[in-house]
Amino acid sequence: MNTDLCPEALELGEVARRKLGAAGGDELARRVEREPASRRGLIEPVLADLGAWDLDVRSGPEELEAAAALCRSAGYWALPYPVAERLCRPRGLGAAGMSVVAEVAPAAPVAQLDLPWMAVTLDGRRSRARARPGEEPVRRSAFVAALDLEPLDTGGVADAALGLVLPCWTLLGMLERALALTCAHVATREQFGQPLAAFQGVQFQLTDAEVERAGLEELAKYALWRLEADAARSLDDALALRLAAVEAAETVLRVAHQLHGALGFCDEATLSWVSRSSVPLRRLPFGLSATRDQLTRRLGRRGLAGLFGGE
Amino acid sequence: MDFDMGEKVAALRLELRRLVAEHVPPDFLGAFTDDPADLDVAQRFCGILAERGLLCMAWPEEWGGRNASPWEQTAVREEMWAHHEPRGAQYMGVNWVGPVIMRHGTPAQKALHLPAIARGEVIWCQGFSEPNAGSDLASLQTAARRDGDGWRVSGQKVWTSYATMAQWCFLLARTSTGERKQQGITVFLVPMSSPGIEVRPLATMIGPHHLNEVFFDEVWVTDADVLGAVGEGWRIVQEVLAFERVGIARYARCERLLQWAPVVLGDQWEALPGELRSRWARMLVHARRARLLAYRVVALQAQGQVRPGDAAAYRIAVTRLDQQSAAVLMDIVGLAELQGPDARRFRAAVEDHWRYSASATLASGSVEMQRVLLARTLLAKP
Numbered sequence: 086m087n088t089d090l091c092p093e094a095l096e097l098g099e100v101a102r103r104k105l106g107a108a109g110g111d112e113l114a115r116r117v118e119r120e121p122a123s124r125r126g127l128i129e130p131v132l133a134d135l136g137a138w139d140l141d142v143r144s145g146p147e148e149l150e151a152a153a154a155l156c157r158s159a160g161y162w163a164l165p166y167p168v169a170e171r172l173c174r175p176r177g178l179g180a181a182g183m184s185v186v187a188e189v190a191p192a193a194p195v196a197q198l199d200l201p202w203m204a205v206t207l208d209g210r211r212s213r214a215r216a217r218p219g220e221e222p223v224r225r226s227a228f229v230a231a232l233d234l235e236p237l238d239t240g241g242v243a244d245a246a247l248g249l250v251l252p253c254w255t256l257l258g259m260l261e262r263a264l265a266l267t268c269a270h271v272a273t274r275e276q277f278g279q280p281l282a283a284f285q286g287v288q289f290q291l292t293d294a295e296v297e298r299a300g301l302e303e304l305a306k307y308a309l310w311r312l313e314a315d316a317a318r319s320l321d322d323a324l325a326l327r328l329a330a331v332e333a334a335e336t337v338l339r340v341a342h343q344l345h346g347a348l349g350f351c352d353e354a355t356l357s358w359v360s361r362s363s364v365p366l367r368r369l370p371f372g373l374s375a376t377r378d379q380l381t382r383r384l385g386r387r388g389l390a391g392l393f394g395g396e
Numbered sequence: 397m398d399f400d401m402g403e404k405v406a407a408l409r410l411e412l413r414r415l416v417a418e419h420v421p422p423d424f425l426g427a428f429t430d431d432p433a434d435l436d437v438a439q440r441f442c443g444i445l446a447e448r449g450l451l452c453m454a455w456p457e458e459w460g461g462r463n464a465s466p467w468e469q470t471a472v473r474e475e476m477w478a479h480h481e482p483r484g485a486q487y488m489g490v491n492w493v494g495p496v497i498m499r500h501g502t503p504a505q506k507a508l509h510l511p512a513i514a515r516g517e518v519i520w521c522q523g524f525s526e527p528n529a530g531s532d533l534a535s536l537q538t539a540a541r542r543d544g545d546g547w548r549v550s551g552q553k554v555w556t557s558y559a560t561m562a563q564w565c566f567l568l569a570r571t572s573t574g575e576r577k578q579q580g581i582t583v584f585l586v587p588m589s590s591p592g593i594e595v596r597p598l599a600t601m602i603g604p605h606h607l608n609e610v611f612f613d614e615v616w617v618t619d620a621d622v623l624g625a626v627g628e629g630w631r632i633v634q635e636v637l638a639f640e641r642v643g644i645a646r647y648a649r650c651e652r653l654l655q656w657a658p659v660v661l662g663d664q665w666e667a668l669p670g671e672l673r674s675r676w677a678r679m680l681v682h683a684r685r686a687r688l689l690a691y692r693v694v695a696l697q698a699q700g701q702v703r704p705g706d707a708a709a710y711r712i713a714v715t716r717l718d719q720q721s722a723a724v725l726m727d728i729v730g731l732a733e734l735q736g737p738d739a740r741r742f743r744a745a746v747e748d749h750w751r752y753s754a755s756a757t758l759a760s761g762s763v764e765m766q767r768v769l770l771a772r773t774l775l776a777k778p
Contacts, residue, residue, distance in 0.1 A: 086467055087398045088688075088695045150397065268774055288771035289764075292712065295774055299709045303688035304681075310397045325681045378670075381677040386658035386665050389680040391687070392474060392648055393655040 088306060090150045098154030101135050105162045114358045117165040121197050121223045128166040142172055142247065146313040153254040153309055160258025163355075163362035165228065167194050169251035175203055175211070175244055178237070184214070185248035185370045186232060194365045196223070196230040204234055207320065207370075207379060209242035227365050243316035249323035249370075250308045253330040256366045257305055260298050260333060263341040263359050267291065271344050287344060294340040297333035304329045321389060324380040331373045334363055399691070401467045408468055412450070412475040419444055420482045423741055425748045427484030428558070428605035435561065438484030442516025445483065452490050452514045459498065459506075460514035466698045470645070470690070478648035480745070485558040489513040489520045492636050493566055497585075500624035500632060505585065509564070521559045521588070523567035523610060524633075526552060531762050533568075534577040534630065538612060540569040540584065547571070547622075549584065549592075549615040559595045559608035562588050567612075568633065571626050581629035584621050591615070602752050642693050642707065643760055646714045647686040650721040653742075653749055654680050657728050660742040664732050672727055679721045686714040705773030708766040715763050718749075718756035726750045 089095070108131045109116065117124040132138070135155065142152045152172045159168040170193065171182040181200035184193035188206060195202055195216045204214040212234035219230050268291065271281035281287045308326040311319040338360050342349045349356045371379065388394055419441050427438035445451040446460075454469045455461025464472075476483055483490070494513045497505055512518040529536040538551025549569050559565070565586045572580035588595075592615035598607040624632050654676060658665045665673070689710040696703055725746040734743045757763040 086401050086691065086695060086698075088691055090397060146397065264774075272775060282775050285768075285771075288775070289767050291774050292709075292767040292770045295705075295770060296709050296712050299692075299706070300682075300685040300689055300713055303692055304685055306397055307399055307684070307688055310399050313397070325684065328678065328681050329685060377674045377678060380681070381670070381674045384677050384680065388655040388658065389677075389684060391651050391655070391680070391684055392478065393652045 094150035094154040101158035156254035157258035160255035187370045191232040194228045196228040205241040211237045211241040246319045246323040260337040267341040294337040297336045301333040426480045441482045446516045473645040474648035477645045478652045485519045519562045521562035523553045546618040549612045553610040578630040583623040583629045651683040708770040715756040718753040722750040722753040
């Protein structure tokens with residue numbers, strides 16, 4: 086039993102967080118919103134420098150874990166770029182990235198990228214995907230574009246599992262940032278002559294958020310391990326992770342906003358950017374109810390693999 | 397990463413399941429019922445585990461153990477709790493009374509108590525909580541007064557599990573008053589047959605034997621009954637809490653019952669409201685989440701590390717799971733025609749789980765204390 090990411094992955098995650106911070110950190114999201122066309126030019130060189138495009142997530146555990154750590158660091162800075170989706174790109178099909186999509190209204194955060202893209206549904210149907218031009222400003226769309234699909238094949242169940250798991254690592258990084266920002270805020274913001282952190286009502290909200298975050302982290306590692314062991318049979322685990330991730334996002338960000346007060350909505354507060362950036366990850370390919378519905382249908386009477394059956 | 401516990405643990409798990417299947421009746425719902433036969437089942441089962449070296453696996457070989465790894469201990473916790481704890485009250489003696497006596501006991505105390513616990517022959521109760529000392533345990537007032545070459549103990553304990561069936565009490569009593577309330581507390585190992593001890597059972601929704609009041613009226617104890625040094629009891633209590641870091645593997649019973657539900661319901665399963673089946677699926681995810689949070693604590697323990705916030709997060713998650721899964725299972729049971737022995741067993745197990753889960757967020761320390769502890773670690777300056 087070893088529940089830690091491999092050392093190389095942990096190291097890449099740390100280096101990525103540092104280098105993305107040095108490349109602008111929180112400012113990257115602000116700048117890209119002002120100049121949407123700049124996002125490839127601003128972000129891709131940093132990812133290239135980190136070796137992101139050399140990672141082959143299907144080649145073995147080390148590269149898959151490294152990719153997960155990289156996604157987590159991208160999430161920490163709310164990086165306005167689909168890192169996880171690009172790392173999921175399938176081999177040999179000429180695609181630069183891949184997104185899991187719903188049966189209805191397929192969409193992905195690929196606006197203004199102009200890269201060859203793939204889409205895959207939960208039942209493994211793969212398509213070439215092209216982003217439709219959108220009219221919404223980036224501030225509201227968060228680069229999400231509707232996709233036109235051109236069917237390709239049906240062998241993508243393992244792709245779907247991978248495509249669900251890696252974005253959850255991005256979301257995990259965002260939630261970790263939101264919680265860290267909130268802890269820092271309540272430690273310094275004073276009301277009634279004492280820091281907010283001194284109030285038990287505040288402390289208990291933080292613990293609600295941390296239990297969700299910690300649980301998500303462990304499920305994310307577990308789902309990664311199941312992908313490593315048998316990607317084609319890990320879709321249950323990927324959906325279980327996604328359900329926990331979407332639930333965790335609701336709790337953590339609700340707590341973070343509540344404890345930040347009105348400041349948390351302001352553009353000057355980083356939380357506002359993290360919160361808005363999380364929306365595509367929480368809503369695509371489907372939100373809380375649809376994720377739960379998909380998982381329930383898949384589990385049927387079989388249940389979820391664990392100590393007592395479900396295989 | 398590797399979340400597989402390995403072949404040795406898998407074999408142990410199979411052995412435990414075989415022993416349960418052979419020696420624990422299928423209707424068994426724990427040792428603490430109104431039927432004395434259930435306690436007999438537990439006592440016999442402890443003997444069977446002890447014969448095979450499985451009762452005190454975590455103990456050192458010197459005292460009849462196997463130096464079991466933290467992962468083997470985890471499998472034992474999971475299998476026993478999943479199957480309604482057929483060790484009865486023994487888990488307390490095995491998990492922490494024995495280990496604490498190993499660390500602090502005199503040679504005579506070790507010789508008296510450890511072999512009896514290792515053979516599964518003795519039941520202990522825990523004389524901690526009092527009417528005015530619950531989460532604030534250090535406020536306890538039960539007092540031991542010096543009297544010649546011994547002590548006279550007077551006071552009242554409450555919520556004491558298994559007191560009606562226990563032979564020994566691990567008792568906290570105040571022997572002096574210090575500057576801080578944590579000072580002046582002493583541990584006594586007291587025979588429950590001592591004159592002056594009166595046990596009054598409390599009728600409760602969680603079942604018989606779980607909660608009792610214990611009254612001490614000038615109970616005579618000797619220096620030989622003191623564990624560790626006089627006045628050092630608080631330090632020992634902290635060790636007890638450390639041994640109980642992971643505590644009960646509640647997630648294992650939750651998962652077993654959740655997985656059992658569609659098997660028992662058969663074709664009725666699809667007739668349940670979709671929303672209820674969704675809640676069931678969600679609980680399976682939460683059971684896995686709680687299990688993985690427990691493994692995080694165990695993994696650190698295996699490396700000789702402790703992060704108190706991790707254990708607190710686990711305990712918050714697992715006690716919530718216990719109560720939420722019980723509510724979902726009760727809803728499922730309420731909508732099904734459950735006929736035949738297996739279905740009736742399922743209904744009884746769910747009903748038992750629901751009643752007992754009410755205490756999950758209070759037993760072994762309230763969940764609020766875990767939240768305080770977790771908040772402290774979150775807000776600690778790096």
